[in-house]
Amino acid sequence: MVNCNDTIRLSNVGIEDHEVANSSASEKSVPLRSAMVGAVIFCLEALRRLQANARDRKVLQHLDDNALKDVGMTRADRDQELSRTLWTGLPPRR
Template sequence: MVNCNDTIQIPGIHVNDRANADGKPGVKPATWRAAITGMVISMVEYLALLQARARDRHALQNLDDQMLKDIGVTRADIEQELAKPFLSDFPWRG
């Protein structure tokens, strides 16, 4: 099999250029600042998710039995959810 990049020579087009098929420049490698910024944003988003979960658990705790019946949840389900540790869904690597 022949590599067409070796056989076809078109002026102005180089194999090593970072360009897409539509001629737009390709994605540059991330800098350390961009990487750290991305990690900080991810941590803030995760903390916001944890806060939202805590708020939802607290709201469920304050519902009366009729409202729980309307949404199909029992008081035992609520107690089980409230018994979970704060970081129960933390994405541990292992």
């Protein structure tokens, strides 16, 4: 039987190195530029989803009973969906 301690040797890694690697001092801060780019991307993605929600609801509003049946909805389902706000379903800001 082979002992794992004999087969894997990391001579330059000790307990002290492990503690330093997990400390909060080793965490890198996010540069302001990266944070701003992330916020802009989040806003653009939210606007895209709002636009898609508005487009889908506009199409849904004009469907007749046969088309609603084809997609598996009733008039009550359609009315319930149309009564929801546009921003329903957007991801929360992290």
